[in-house]
Amino acid sequence: MGSHEHGWWILLHVVLFVFWLGGDLGVFWSSRYVLRSELTPAARHTALQIMLGLDLAPRVCLVLFLPSGVTLMALEPHGADVFTWWNVTLVWLFALLWLALTVHEHVRHGSRPLVPRVDRWIRFAVVGAMFAAGLYTVAAHEPFGVTTDPRWLGAKVMLYATAIACGLGIRMRLRPFGPAFAELMSKGSNIDVERRLERSIEGCLPFVFGIWISILAAAALGILKPGAHL
DSSP states (O other): OOHHHHHHHHHHHHHHHHHHHHHHHHHHHHHHHHTOTTSOHHHHHHHHHHHHHHHHHHHHHHHHHHHHHHHHHHHSTTTTTTSOHHHHHHHHHHHHHHHHHHHHHHHHTSSSTHHHHHHHHHHHHHHHHHHHHHHHHHHSSSGGGOOSOTHHHHHHHHHHHHHHHHHHHHHHHTTTHHHHHHHHHHHOOOHHHHHHHHHHHHTTHHHHHHHHHHHHHHHHHHHHOTTOOO
16 A cells, blocks of 8 residues: 555544544533533533534544554554454454444434443453553563564553543443433422532543543654654
């Protein structure tokens, strides 16, 4: 593959990074309005719809970050012996299946309980596999036969896994949010509802910041490649 084609894959990877981080920032900002008790329930419902709409972009980018990154590694001369066309194709097929589940869950909002469960299992599996591969790449002298000291890449892979793990943490913290917001819509605001909403969303903040730090650090490693002998 020529340099122009390689450049297009790099551009895709950068676009995914931008939309992932930018979409997450939009979700965060919208959540501030969901918590504003002085707004009417209808206005807060509109803010929630905006927040949910914006949330689709980070979900899509998180999934596609995996196959686009593997494709870039396969295109590097140092990674050509590790990633062949067929295992890159398998990664893309896996990612597209995962993406279909992710979009279905987002659109249907959990109407089929099996879909979010399978999506959660996939995320746990990806986190485990990425951490294992990243740790091996950092610890081994010549991981997978690569002689360029790709410890930066191992760290980047683990940061990607960390971002996914933080997303799982957000899901856990948001479990009380749906019932509390439904009560807000049906009965109006009260102290108990507002506290439950605030605890749910504010409890996500450490995981949100973890995602932002992981994404930015992974981008820095991908650009700077510290310690690599290229």
